[in-house]
Amino acid sequence: MGRKLLTENINVPGIQSLSVYRQQGGYETLKKALGMTSDAIVEEVKKSGLRGRGGAGFPTGMKWSFLAKPEGVPRHLVCNADESEPGTFKDRYMMERIPHLLIEGMAIGSFALGAHSSYIYIRGEMMYVFHILQRAIDEAYEAGLLGKNIMGSGYDFDLYVHCGAGAYICGEETALIESLEGKRGNPRIKPPFPAIKGLWERPTVVNNVESIMAVVPIIKMGGDEYAKIGIGKSTGTKLISACGHINKPGVYEIELGVPVEEFIYSDEYCGGIRNGKELKAVVAGGSSVPVLPKDLILKLANGEPRLMSYESLSEGGFATGTMLGSGGFIVMDEDTSIVKNLWTFTRFYHHESCGQCSPCREGTGWMEKLLHKILDGHGTLSDVDLLWEIQSKIEGKTICPLGDAAAWPVASAIRHFRHEFEEYVKNPQNIKKDHHYYRVNNISPEFA
Amino acid sequence: MPKVTIDGHSIEVPEGTTILQAARMIGGDIVPPAMCYYSKLKTSGGYCRTCIVKVTKGSEKDPRPMPKPVASCRTTVMDGMEVQNTTAPDLLDARKGVVEFLLINHPLDCPICDQAGECHLQDLSYQHGLAKSRYEFKRREFEKIDIGDKIKLHMTRCILCYRCVKVADQVCDSRVHGVINRGDVAEISTYIEKALDSDFSGNVIDVCPVGALTDRTFRFKSRVWFTKPVDAHRNCTKCCGKTVLWMSGDDVLRVSARKDKYGEVEDWICNECRFEKKSASDWTIEGPRHIDRTSVISANHYEKKKALKIDVSNQSKIEERAHNPK
Numbered sequence: 001m002g003r004k005l006l007t008e009n010i011n012v013p014g015i016q017s018l019s020v021y022r023q024q025g026g027y028e029t030l031k032k033a034l035g036m037t038s039d040a041i042v043e044e045v046k047k048s049g050l051r052g053r054g055g056a057g058f059p060t061g062m063k064w065s066f067l068a069k070p071e072g073v074p075r076h077l078v079c080n081a082d083e084s085e086p087g088t089f090k091d092r093y094m095m096e097r098i099p100h101l102l103i104e105g106m107a108i109g110s111f112a113l114g115a116h117s118s119y120i121y122i123r124g125e126m127m128y129v130f131h132i133l134q135r136a137i138d139e140a141y142e143a144g145l146l147g148k149n150i151m152g153s154g155y156d157f158d159l160y161v162h163c164g165a166g167a168y169i170c171g172e173e174t175a176l177i178e179s180l181e182g183k184r185g186n187p188r189i190k191p192p193f194p195a196i197k198g199l200w201e202r203p204t205v206v207n208n209v210e211s212i213m214a215v216v217p218i219i220k221m222g223g224d225e226y227a228k229i230g231i232g233k234s235t236g237t238k239l240i241s242a243c244g245h246i247n248k249p250g251v252y253e254i255e256l257g258v259p260v261e262e263f264i265y266s267d268e269y270c271g272g273i274r275n276g277k278e279l280k281a282v283v284a285g286g287s288s289v290p291v292l293p294k295d296l297i298l299k300l301a302n303g304e305p306r307l308m309s310y311e312s313l314s315e316g317g318f319a320t321g322t323m324l325g326s327g328g329f330i331v332m333d334e335d336t337s338i339v340k341n342l343w344t345f346t347r348f349y350h351h352e353s354c355g356q357c358s359p360c361r362e363g364t365g366w367m368e369k370l371l372h373k374i375l376d377g378h379g380t381l382s383d384v385d386l387l388w389e390i391q392s393k394i395e396g397k398t399i400c401p402l403g404d405a406a407a408w409p410v411a412s413a414i415r416h417f418r419h420e421f422e423e424y425v426k427n428p429q430n431i432k433k434d435h436h437y438y439r440v441n442n443i444s445p446e447f448a
Numbered sequence: 449m450p451k452v453t454i455d456g457h458s459i460e461v462p463e464g465t466t467i468l469q470a471a472r473m474i475g476g477d478i479v480p481p482a483m484c485y486y487s488k489l490k491t492s493g494g495y496c497r498t499c500i501v502k503v504t505k506g507s508e509k510d511p512r513p514m515p516k517p518v519a520s521c522r523t524t525v526m527d528g529m530e531v532q533n534t535t536a537p538d539l540l541d542a543r544k545g546v547v548e549f550l551l552i553n554h555p556l557d558c559p560i561c562d563q564a565g566e567c568h569l570q571d572l573s574y575q576h577g578l579a580k581s582r583y584e585f586k587r588r589e590f591e592k593i594d595i596g597d598k599i600k601l602h603m604t605r606c607i608l609c610y611r612c613v614k615v616a617d618q619v620c621d622s623r624v625h626g627v628i629n630r631g632d633v634a635e636i637s638t639y640i641e642k643a644l645d646s647d648f649s650g651n652v653i654d655v656c657p658v659g660a661l662t663d664r665t666f667r668f669k670s671r672v673w674f675t676k677p678v679d680a681h682r683n684c685t686k687c688c689g690k691t692v693l694w695m696s697g698d699d700v701l702r703v704s705a706r707k708d709k710y711g712e713v714e715d716w717i718c719n720e721c722r723f724e725k726k727s728a729s730d731w732t733i734e735g736p737r738h739i740d741r742t743s744v745i746s747a748n749h750y751e752k753k754k755a756l757k758i759d760v761s762n763q764s765k766i767e768e769r770a771h772n773p774k
């Protein structure tokens with residue numbers, strides 16, 4: 001059994017409430033932190049090696065130390081709880097079940113950064129989680145854990161939850177900041193970066209829910225202890241939301257470094273492929289990262305087992321590797337249509353593009369239409385080449401990474417499953433007989 | 449002062465200069481095309497991606513090349529930076545991709561578009577586009593909208609460069625003009641057709657690089673290359689009063705701001721000068737305006753038209769019919 005740092009108490013009845021959370025030692029770490037200097041806290045986070053859990057994997061301690069600290073200008077910590085990446089559902093799971101862990105993390109982080117008011121920006125569709133958080137915040141205020149002079153330390157700290165209005169792009173940190181300011185959620189053109197000019201032009205750190213929660217065990221056990229967990233530069237534990245054709249979908253906290261094969265097949269985690277089917281492919285880190293076929297996700301190009309870590313998953317670059325991303329682990333069995341799945345992803349990115357920059361605004365829709373044409377049985381081989389060309393013209397030429405996120409799934413699907421696209425093009429009469437195409441649409445095979 | 453080298457040409461520029469500005473200082477073919485950047489508008493640029501360049505050396509201090517093409521209009525020069533524009537075939541190929549994206553949903557109805565002849569998208573597609581579109585799907589269309597009685601918004605032609613939004617923000621006093629919806633159905637709007645009510649709203653026409661915002665007082669009056677541009681001025685209490693009159697004989701068909709060779713206005717003009725002063729006697733005429741762009745306007749069709757005695761009145765009837773099919 002791997003160590004659990006975030007989910008240790010998640011099944012304790014009533015852990016949502018402040019009293020039970022405190023019985024389990026909750027807010028003791030905040031008390032400890034308030035007795036430390038802010039630099040010492042940042043130092044512990046640096047030592048822990050914690051990398052951002054929102055997707056990009058940027059070292060959190062380093063991000064915190066980059067925060068500009070001009071005299072007389074307020075600073076902010078903003079929690080990114082917009083979690084909208086298809087396949088990723090770990091933050092919601094945590095906030096729903098143990099909201100005080102986030103609040104405690106926000107208080108410690110804000111204290112370390114010298115922020116006196118901080119924000120949790122939550123995805124609008126998760127309205128019920130918003131209410132859970134708000135109730136927890138109210139409780140914390142009543143108990144003097146938030147507000148003026150928290151825990152008698154002399155430190156004043158206010159925490160707000162703000163609801164988004166239903167846009168994936170508002171998870172991009174600068175679009176999030178715009179939205180939080182009450183504006184249209186368009187990503188900003190960088191520089192300046194939020195660490196210099198973020199929310200209301202003030203120095204701002206944006207962190208993922210899981211990154212902020214992880215600060216609590218780091219301060220509790222010390223950065224060095226935390227860094228002993230995991231493998232290499234992938235320290236600590238990571239929440240993985242596993243879904244797709246597996247026996248046990250759900251959120252798992254793993255010690256980074258578990259072999260992918262173990263993660264998929266052991267009963268501790270996914271419990272193997274359901275209905276006794278064969279594994280076909282995995283999208284390992286949320287819909288944006290490259291899809292890998294079975295042989296490449298289980299093993300590195302040199303035959304060694306691939307591990308659940310930042311380095312191992314990206315080993316081989318995009319030719320044979322992928323990314324840990326935000327930990328949305330999507331498993332596809334032998335019946336899955338890669339083309340159909342890709343169309344679903346591409347439709348998502350088309351729908352979610354903010355429309356600021358031409359390659360993403362125009363290219364995402366074009367790719368979706370081409371995939372639709374192929375699925376409808378009207379595709380040609382040159383359409384497959386054109387798809388490849390379009391994604392290559394989007395990648396790296398946009399304002400924010402949503403363009404890349406739209407391009408990578410297309411590139412990897414064609415790279416590893418070109419034969420399947422060709423099959424759709426050459427034998428369109430077979431498409432409708434492909435049950436899975438219909439099963440994904442929730443139409444039973446009888447109607448096919 | 450940081451020194452930057454663009455396609456082999458070096459120049460020293462003030463701190464904070466962007467690659468695009470530096471390229472313009474050098475001048476000539478190495479200047480990247482810019483469809484959204486506008487030096488007179490703060491925070492403009494970064495959207496269209498036509499101005500992308502390849503940075504092969506970051507700076508003297510950090511010589512690493514930048515991993516991706518950068519928007520030259522939003523990237524500041526570092527000392528020792530080396531940049532490739534026309535000398536990098538892969539970059540030119542990437543730019544071609546951007547131009548193709550800008551065109552896939554564009555109607556290209558130039559024969560009936562008032563912007564034709566002074567359209568930056570026409571120039572761009574001529575210089576960087578593919579001969580044939582690879583896009584085979586239905587193109588996006590929007591209803592035409594009147595922004596007050598002087599300005600027409602033909603959203604179907606818009607490339608979402610955000611320049612008009614910045615004018616509304618920075619030049620007009622009360623902003624009601626902005627972008628609604630997102631992705632490829634995002635559109636410029638004055639929040640349910642509320643008129644852009646400001647003395648300076650007409651400037652959105654001048655900044656629009658395409659025929660999405662046009663002057664209703666000039667619509668279908670003439671192809672622009674059959675008019676004669678002259679510099680003129682008047683004493684105006686609201687603006688600089690320095691304009692270009694687009695004339696046909698003694699008639700003033702259109703009044704616009706004076707633009708430099710990058711299509712940027714020298715100074716904003718007010719709506720009174722633009723829309724109300726349509727008589728030659730309102731103005732002191734300085735002399736012919738030299739249009740410093742590769743454009744049919746500079747080909748002097750005005751004189752040829754006189755020689756040819758072309759009747760352009762028919763043209764406007766064709767346009768009117770195309771736009772208002774009964």
Ligand SMILES: Cc1cc2nc3c(=O)[nH]c(=O)nc-3n(C[C@H](O)[C@H](O)[C@H](O)COP(=O)(O)O)c2cc1C
Binds near residue numbers: 056063083173207
């Ligand atoms: C289109 C897009 C959507 C994103 N959505 C999220 C999100 O829902 N949650 C999140 O934490 N980060 C998201 N990110 C990443 C954030 O921009 C940012 O990197 C992250 O919040 C930083 O937190 P971390 O350092 O703790 O990982 C998204 C990025 C992009 C480009």
Ligand code: SF4
Binds near residue numbers: 169352399
């Ligand atoms: S890449 Fe897409 S989502 Fe990001 S700024 Fe450009 S258009 Fe908007």
Ligand code: SF4
Binds near residue numbers: 556557564565569
């Ligand atoms: S905007 Fe330019 S390219 Fe488009 S129709 Fe008008 S003249 Fe042609």
Ligand code: SF4
Binds near residue numbers: 605606609658
């Ligand atoms: S209407 Fe013209 S100026 Fe405004 S965004 Fe569109 S193309 Fe740009």
Ligand code: FES
Binds near residue numbers: 484497498
């Ligand atoms: S001019 Fe630079 S991105 Fe448009």
